[in-house]
Amino acid sequence: xxxxxxxxxxxxxxxxxxxxxxxxxxxxxxxxxxxxxxxxxxxxxxxxxxxxxxxxxxxxxxxxxxxxxxxxxxxxxxxxxxxxxxxxxxxxxxxxxxxxxxxxxxxxxxxxxxxxxxxxxxxxxxxx
Amino acid sequence: xxxxxxxxxxxxxxxxxxxxxxxxxxxxxxxxxxxxxxxxxxxxxxxxxxxxxxxxxxxxxxxxxxxxxxxxxxxxxxxxxxxxxxxxxxxxxxxxxxxxxxxxxxxxxxxxxxxxxxxxxxxxxxxxxxxxxxxxxxxxxxxxxxxxxxxxxxxxxxxxxxxxxxxxxxxxxxxxxxxxxxxxxxxxxxxxxxxxxxxxxxxxxxxxxxxxxxxxxxxxxxxxxxxxxxxxxxxxxxxxxxxxxxxxxxxxxxxxxxxxxxxxxx
Numbered sequence: 001x002x003x004x005x006x007x008x009x010x011x012x013x014x015x016x017x018x019x020x021x022x023x024x025x026x027x028x029x030x031x032x033x034x035x036x037x038x039x040x041x042x043x044x045x046x047x048x049x050x051x052x053x054x055x056x057x058x059x060x061x062x063x064x065x066x067x068x069x070x071x072x073x074x075x076x077x078x079x080x081x082x083x084x085x086x087x088x089x090x091x092x093x094x095x096x097x098x099x100x101x102x103x104x105x106x107x108x109x110x111x112x113x114x115x116x117x118x119x120x121x122x123x124x125x126x127x128x
Numbered sequence: 129x130x131x132x133x134x135x136x137x138x139x140x141x142x143x144x145x146x147x148x149x150x151x152x153x154x155x156x157x158x159x160x161x162x163x164x165x166x167x168x169x170x171x172x173x174x175x176x177x178x179x180x181x182x183x184x185x186x187x188x189x190x191x192x193x194x195x196x197x198x199x200x201x202x203x204x205x206x207x208x209x210x211x212x213x214x215x216x217x218x219x220x221x222x223x224x225x226x227x228x229x230x231x232x233x234x235x236x237x238x239x240x241x242x243x244x245x246x247x248x249x250x251x252x253x254x255x256x257x258x259x260x261x262x263x264x265x266x267x268x269x270x271x272x273x274x275x276x277x278x279x280x281x282x283x284x285x286x287x288x289x290x291x292x293x294x295x296x297x298x299x300x301x302x303x304x305x306x307x308x309x310x311x312x313x314x315x316x317x318x319x320x321x322x323x324x325x326x327x328x329x330x331x332x333x334x335x336x337x338x339x340x341x342x343x344x345x346x347x348x349x350x351x352x353x354x355x356x357x358x359x360x361x362x363x364x365x366x367x368x369x370x371x372x373x374x375x376x377x378x379x380x381x382x383x384x385x386x387x388x389x390x391x392x393x394x
Contacts, residue, residue: 003231004239004271024240026347027288028139029281031239047139058318072319093200094237095343097320128230 007125008034011102014117016109018083019102021046022090022125025053026097038083038103049101052076053087057097075115082106088118092126100125137291140284150250150279153257158275163265168257171249174217174265179272181265182217183245187335188345191216191241197342200237201229214264221268238270243281244344246273250282285346293353301363303328303337303352315358324351328361 002010004022011020012035019035023046030046037045056062056073063072071089078085084104092098100122104114157166161178171185184190192210195201205228209219224234289296305328317325327337338348355361 003235007232022236026344026350027243027281027285029243029284031236044141047141051139058320060316063319090236092233092236094194094198094233095341095347096236096240097347098236124230125232126230126236128232 002121002124004032004125005034007100007121008032010121011100011118014102014104014109014114016105016107017102017114018105019045021049021101022098023050023053023101024096024098025050025057031098036103045103046101049085049087049099052078053089053099054097057089075119077111077115079106079111084109084111084114086111086114086118088115088122090122090126140287140291150282151257153259154250154275154279157259162259162261163263164259164261165265166249166257166259168249169253169255170251171245173246173249173275173278175275176265176267176272179267179274180242180246180278181267181270181272182215183242183249183278184216185245185248185345187248188241188245189339189342190245191220191237193339193342194237194241194344195229200233217265217268217270220270224269235271239273240344242273243278244346246278247282247285247346250279289349289353292350293357295356297363298352298356298361299334299349301366302331302333303361304330304364306356306359306362315360317355317358317360321351321355324348325355325360328355330364 008020008022011017017035019033019037019042021033021037021042022031023029024031028047028050030042033042033046039045053076056076057071064070070091073089075089076085076087078087083106086102086104088100088102090096090098090100100118102114102118104111154166157164157175158178163176166173166175170187171183173180174182174184189197192206196203196206201223205223206219209222209226210216213219213222220234220238223229224231289299305325323341324337327340332340334348334352335345337352338345341348352361356363
């Protein structure tokens, strides 16, 4: 059963992975980081990514129709001309507000594969 | 129709140039990689080799509350682990070793509880903290946090609350629903804030609501300050002090004398 660090290291094995973090979107705190961060600063990246995640989670327009206790949003994808950012909300059985953030190089990264794998990792992190 | 909303302030980023420490004692304990227990007015930090391994505060729900409130762990399972160990941290380690909970979930919940209680433990206090050297706390299988990291995160959290709504009164006072007429008309309430708002009853404080919801107390402070800023919630004003009894300036001397005489005549 993986812990936080093992989960992040596994995410780093995806093709094109530059950096990964587990971030709390209420406080903006990175609970774990590995690899690089844009601008070299995981803390700033975590705070900015948390802001984006919170906006998506709190605005009804993006929420799933059925309110079944799961996070309202599954993931967020931001692309720019050289990289992808993939934010995957973690569905915990206890109360929390965390997501996995994966930064992928655009040349080597495979967004579809990364999205599937990150979803699996988020589930394994809290379900074993 | 266009709905114009003022965007919430951005999450603050730590100012790395700031060397402001919360407590000189904490800086010294980190430098000497101390092991022991730091008892402060609003909470307790357990240090092992200068790292925080566990934190407790009466204001923050512990790991037990976070894990059992939503059925992640049966209350009896926690109780069994707690009965066999010296404290909540050791109970968590036992749960980890027993495989009752996934490692990731337990680590995450442990860090949540540690930063949450640490925030209150490092709150400004009226009395100095006491440190007891004690070989009890040790680095275990669950993650620990450098003292400096907890200190900086606590400062960042204070700044976050201050930016959301600068008045800290709602952090500790019983909360009431604000007069809807006084606030901005029907500002939207996010689902997580709705759960907090539903528990505002004029009696509970923010940290009591957090415990009731099985949520981190700091997260609830964030929701409460947002709700106050949006005009939905307000701290209950302190009860007015009852007026002092009117000073007796004119004792009825004649009546007192008659009473004395009557008593003496008995």
